Amino acid sequence: MKRILSILLAFVFFCTAFWAVQRLLMPKYMSNPFEGALTAEYYRSNFAHDLIIIGSCEVYSNISPVVLWEEYGIPAFIRGNPQQLMWHSRAMLEDTLRHETPRAVLLSIQALMYPTPPHDGEPYNRMVFDGMRLSLPMLRNVRESMTPEESMLSYVFPLLRFHSRWQELNHEDLQFFWRRDPVSINGFVMRADVLPSGWIPPPAMLPDYSFGQQAIDALYDMLAITQEHGIELILFKAPSLLPHWHNEWDAWVVDFAEQHGLPYFNAITSTDTIDHQYHTFNGGLNLNLAGAERLTRYLAPWLMDNAPSLTDRRGEPALDAHWQQLATQYRAWQAAQEAEIAETGRVYHSILLRNALS
Amino acid sequence: MTFISPWFLGGLCVLFVLYYTLPKRAQWPLLLLASLGFYALAGWAALAAMLVTVAASYGIAMHMSKLKIAQKAHVAQHRDSMTRDERKAYNAAQKRRQRGWLIAGLLFNFSLLAAVKIGEALARIDIIPSMIFFVGISYYMFRICGYLIDVFWGKIEVQRNPLKLALFTIFFPYAMIGPISRYHNVADALLNEKRIDWALFGRGLQRMIWGFFKVMVVGFRLLLSINHLRATPGEYSGMFAFFTMLVWGAYLYADFSGAIDISIGIAMCFGIRVEENFISPFRARDIFDYWRRWHITMGTWFRDYVFYPLSVAKFMQKWPTRVKIHIATAVTWFTTGIWHGVAWNFIVWGLSNGVVIMISQELKPLYERFNKRFSFTKTKVYTCFAIVRTFLLLTLIRAFDIYFDVPLTFRHFASFITNPQFGAFFRYFGEHEVWFGLAPLEWLVAALGIAVMIAVPWFRKEEKRRPPAIFWAALVLVIFIFGMYGLGFDMQDFFYMQF
Amino acid sequence: MDKLLELLNELYPDVDFATYDARTDGPLIQSLEMVELITEIEQRFDIEFPPSVMGDPEHFYSAAAIWALIERLEDE
Numbered sequence: 001m002k003r004i005l006s007i008l009l010a011f012v013f014f015c016t017a018f019w020a021v022q023r024l025l026m027p028k029y030m031s032n033p034f035e036g037a038l039t040a041e042y043y044r045s046n047f048a049h050d051l052i053i054i055g056s057c058e059v060y061s062n063i064s065p066v067v068l069w070e071e072y073g074i075p076a077f078i079r080g081n082p083q084q085l086m087w088h089s090r091a092m093l094e095d096t097l098r099h100e101t102p103r104a105v106l107l108s109i110q111a112l113m114y115p116t117p118p119h120d121g122e123p124y125n126r127m128v129f130d131g132m133r134l135s136l137p138m139l140r141n142v143r144e145s146m147t148p149e150e151s152m153l154s155y156v157f158p159l160l161r162f163h164s165r166w167q168e169l170n171h172e173d174l175q176f177f178w179r180r181d182p183v184s185i186n187g188f189v190m191r192a193d194v195l196p197s198g199w200i201p202p203p204a205m206l207p208d209y210s211f212g213q214q215a216i217d218a219l220y221d222m223l224a225i226t227q228e229h230g231i232e233l234i235l236f237k238a239p240s241l242l243p244h245w246h247n248e249w250d251a252w253v254v255d256f257a258e259q260h261g262l263p264y265f266n267a268i269t270s271t272d273t274i275d276h277q278y279h280t281f282n283g284g285l286n287l288n289l290a291g292a293e294r295l296t297r298y299l300a301p302w303l304m305d306n307a308p309s310l311t312d313r314r315g316e317p318a319l320d321a322h323w324q325q326l327a328t329q330y331r332a333w334q335a336a337q338e339a340e341i342a343e344t345g346r347v348y349h350s351i352l353l354r355n356a357l358s
Numbered sequence: 359m360t361f362i363s364p365w366f367l368g369g370l371c372v373l374f375v376l377y378y379t380l381p382k383r384a385q386w387p388l389l390l391l392a393s394l395g396f397y398a399l400a401g402w403a404a405l406a407a408m409l410v411t412v413a414a415s416y417g418i419a420m421h422m423s424k425l426k427i428a429q430k431a432h433v434a435q436h437r438d439s440m441t442r443d444e445r446k447a448y449n450a451a452q453k454r455r456q457r458g459w460l461i462a463g464l465l466f467n468f469s470l471l472a473a474v475k476i477g478e479a480l481a482r483i484d485i486i487p488s489m490i491f492f493v494g495i496s497y498y499m500f501r502i503c504g505y506l507i508d509v510f511w512g513k514i515e516v517q518r519n520p521l522k523l524a525l526f527t528i529f530f531p532y533a534m535i536g537p538i539s540r541y542h543n544v545a546d547a548l549l550n551e552k553r554i555d556w557a558l559f560g561r562g563l564q565r566m567i568w569g570f571f572k573v574m575v576v577g578f579r580l581l582l583s584i585n586h587l588r589a590t591p592g593e594y595s596g597m598f599a600f601f602t603m604l605v606w607g608a609y610l611y612a613d614f615s616g617a618i619d620i621s622i623g624i625a626m627c628f629g630i631r632v633e634e635n636f637i638s639p640f641r642a643r644d645i646f647d648y649w650r651r652w653h654i655t656m657g658t659w660f661r662d663y664v665f666y667p668l669s670v671a672k673f674m675q676k677w678p679t680r681v682k683i684h685i686a687t688a689v690t691w692f693t694t695g696i697w698h699g700v701a702w703n704f705i706v707w708g709l710s711n712g713v714v715i716m717i718s719q720e721l722k723p724l725y726e727r728f729n730k731r732f733s734f735t736k737t738k739v740y741t742c743f744a745i746v747r748t749f750l751l752l753t754l755i756r757a758f759d760i761y762f763d764v765p766l767t768f769r770h771f772a773s774f775i776t777n778p779q780f781g782a783f784f785r786y787f788g789e790h791e792v793w794f795g796l797a798p799l800e801w802l803v804a805a806l807g808i809a810v811m812i813a814v815p816w817f818r819k820e821e822k823r824r825p826p827a828i829f830w831a832a833l834v835l836v837i838f839i840f841g842m843y844g845l846g847f848d849m850q851d852f853f854y855m856q857f
Numbered sequence: 858m859d860k861l862l863e864l865l866n867e868l869y870p871d872v873d874f875a876t877y878d879a880r881t882d883g884p885l886i887q888s889l890e891m892v893e894l895i896t897e898i899e900q901r902f903d904i905e906f907p908p909s910v911m912g913d914p915e916h917f918y919s920a921a922a923i924w925a926l927i928e929r930l931e932d933e
Contacts, residue, residue: 683892
């Protein structure tokens with residue numbers, strides 16, 4: 001009896017200590033690269049979104065949910081991560097459906113251009129999945145995303161991946177042991193500064209313009225999932241200058257959208273409101289705050305026209321109160337970034353000092 | 359395929375459950391099946407070679423046994439009609455016939471082993487492009503050849519079931535890395551029907567954890583440094599080379615004895631006791647003592663099957679005892695060297711052991727007189743001195759295996775005297791942020807790991823008071839955190855698995 | 858038996874073989890010395906020692922055990 005008790009005690013001790021050590025050693029993604037914290041941020045939202053926006057940095061810094069709400073009454077959340085590939089996007093969709101069923105999904109199709117998990121894709125995989133709640137769909141998507149060196153087990157027990165961080169522990173690991181600071185507003189990563197685009201290399205000719213099967217499969221999966229749940233699927237391409245979006249690719253997407261009766265919004269060809277001298281913070285890759293607000297105002301009316309399920313929800317007291325809070329935070333961040341830009345010409349500290357602002 | 363893989367450990371858990379829940383007569387076939395599967399992962403060619411060896415050895419052992427039975431029956435039948443001399447002559451003639459079969463069997467097995475070893479040697483110097491990696495071939499060859507000799511000697515009953523013989527040959531915990539078990543020590547345990555013995559099972563698990571700790575926290579960590587030091591061996595002479603040799607000793611012990619701990623632990627979990635292979639080797643007081651503590655099953659194998667038979671062989675009888683001993687010692691250590699690989703460094707390593715042993719043997723009377731004369735030789739301080747002396751001596755001998763380069767090793771020995779570079783060595787740590795391929799914090803972990811290895815000499819605690827369950831839980835956690843595994847760590851096989 | 862004790866005392870003058878038992882007193886004969894012992898026994902008792910018994914400690918833990926072995930071998 002005493003022996004069984006001591007074994008039981010050791011087991012409890014082990015599980016507790018393992019959990020604590022794992023939590024301590026996992027990257028907190030609170031400073032660079034803070035984008036790793038984006039996935040988990042969804043679980044702190046109110047799970048009452050009509051529109052879920054899924055994609056890479058081509059969405060999370062390009063569309064402003066606060067503008068979507070304040071001016072059009074669409075409650076939206078952006079589920080984006082850096083270099084989010086098609087199968088990552090499918091993971092985001094499946095994970096979202098475990099918590100809520102939105103009316104519409106706006107999907108960035110830019111990642112179709114990446115055919116297979118890249119060899120150096122491990123850090124991006126981790127950023128997508130580290131914050132995601134464990135579930136079978138998640139593990140299925142992990143399996144498809146993994147590079148050959150990775151192991152599934154390290155997503156179930158991240159300690160297996162991050163154990164060697166014991167040498168790199170810093171105050172952030174203690175500070176954010178229990179809590180995290182917000183790094184986005186409903187998935188929107190704000191950058192108010194400007195880095196105009198310079199010379200853009202002419203696009204290279206490709207030997208083959210077909211997309212990879214894995215990416216196409218993920219797209220078809222998402223189509224099937226949204227159809228099954230009665231969700232409107234809307235395809236979207238952001239107005240980025242880089243990486244170049246070939247016409248051949250676009251033709252495929254247009255064709256796909258027509259075939260399946262999906263609305264497709266290509267912001268490259270249809271917008272003249274974006275000026276990459278002013279509306280980008282990284283030379284034409286992504287939009288800054290001003291660019292995102294412009295694009296949102298351009299996109300939203302089209303959305304209301306083409307996605308009948310999206311209606312103006314302003315005036316519902318619970319939503320109004322919730323979005324009031326988000327808008328206040330949004331304005332505070334904007335003010336802080338603008339103040340820093342006025343002082344130093346760039347945004348650095350005000351991104352990392354979100355805690356004081358929120 | 360090594361012990362350190364989630365697949366292996368997961369499979370092991372399933373196997374434990376099956377082993378103790380299936381009908382008991384399924385136990386040994388289950389182990390055989392698992393062993394074949396484990397071995398097949400190393401390659402089909404290796405599996406085929408193993409099966410051929412077992413089949414040939416089985417046939418020869420059966421035949422020798424048949425001859426033996428006929429011989430006994432004949433003697434019993436004619437007990438009264440034969441004189442003692444007649445009986446002796448008859449027995450000798452029968453023995454010769456059996457010996458012929460034994461030699462045929464040994465030749466067959468060892469020529470296969472030699473072919474693989476020579477293939478390895480040629481591949482090392484790029485004469486042949488590549489070769490199939492016959493993991494653990496020496497280990498099973500030595501087990502099966504020991505079995506053949508024991509059958510010939512009449513020491514053991516022949517195994518009539520070839521599948522049971524196959525299980526003894528490649529029982530998977532010891533298939534790849536040893537210990538080199540003897541048939542009479544493990545056969546019963548392997549083939550018996552067993553009920554679960556929770557105490558033994560627990561001890562097995564603890565033993566495995568201890569092994570994983572040694573291998574993953576200390577061994578693999580030091581290996582990173584070894585790889586760094588080996589990459590440009592010419593640069594690190596003098597104190598640097600001495601340091602390399604020390605690290606190599608610690609690495610080899612952690613890696614090899616740790617893997618053996620895992621082997622023994624797994625076997626214990628199946629209710630099977632296999633031989634110990636290490637007993638605190640760095641506490642040895644002289645080289646004889648050392649070889650009774652380090653890689654014990656290899657040492658006793660060569661003692662029983664090479665040294666003893668050779669030293670009492672007929673053709674040696676006319677020589678004085680001393681000469682016999684020296685010849686047998688030299689041959690034994692030469693073959694031990696060759697066993698590790700057909701390469702000069704292994705041969706020189708084996709012969710150095712032999713030479714030191716022969717010198718020590720000659721000096722033994724002198725030592726004994728010295729010890730009698732001076733009482734300080736009985737003090738603890740003197741014992742410590744003897745331990746350190748033995749440790750240093752074997753550190754030097756072991757150096758031949760680091761570089762695979764005999765002249766370079768000798769140059770390094772010479773540099774201890776000609777250019778020890780004391781100043782440069784100690785300055786190195788101030789001038790560099792990473793010390794020989796490892797960050798200072800990593801060295802700290804390695805040093806603490808070694809301290810734990812010294813502080814918990816497993817062997818002594820095993821039968822007496824053992825650490826509580828919570829200690830093992832903490833150790834598992836330590837392995838999870840400080841073990842070298844996962845992304846960014848390129849795992850290599852156990853050093854001793856190549857043999 | 859006396860002949861054997863005489864021989865053992867020559868090789869190990871410090872040990873009292875009337876009471877010595879390796880199982881309690883710790884091992885005494887090591888591999889190199891084993892060869893000496895066997896050679897002497899073979900000469901003095903005119904028997905042939907099979908190498909197979911040399912590795913078995915159960916034949917050598919005491920003078921009585923060695924004697925039993927010698928008697929067995931003489932009989933063969």
